[in-house]
Amino acid sequence: MIRLNNDTPSSVLQDVREGNLVTDTFSKTGLVEKIEITDDGLYRVYHFHLVTGRTITVKK
Numbered sequence: 001m002i003r004l005n006n007d008t009p010s011s012v013l014q015d016v017r018e019g020n021l022v023t024d025t026f027s028k029t030g031l032v033e034k035i036e037i038t039d040d041g042l043y044r045v046y047h048f049h050l051v052t053g054r055t056i057t058v059k060k
Contacts (some may be wrong), residue, residue, distance in 0.1 A: 001030075004048060004056050013046050013058060022048060024056045 002012065002022045006030040012051065016032060023029040026041045030050035050056065 004046075004058055004060060006060070008058060008060075010044070010060050013060065016046075016048065022050070022056065028052075028054045028056050030054065 002008075002020055003014060004022050004024055018030070018032050018035065018036065020032050021030070022032055025042070027051065030052040032048050033051045034049040036047040036049070038047075046058045046060070048056040048058075
């Protein structure tokens, strides 16, 4: 299981693939269904959409 939060290194965030089991250490745990990565100029924002319908968002 991969823990995703703002302290997670960028290299780990880049290695997450669809089907990986992830958690945000609070209430969101599940398999990754879709990954969206955007760059707003200041941060790279990772949106990990889970099969449970929840989304884990990490700004790096």
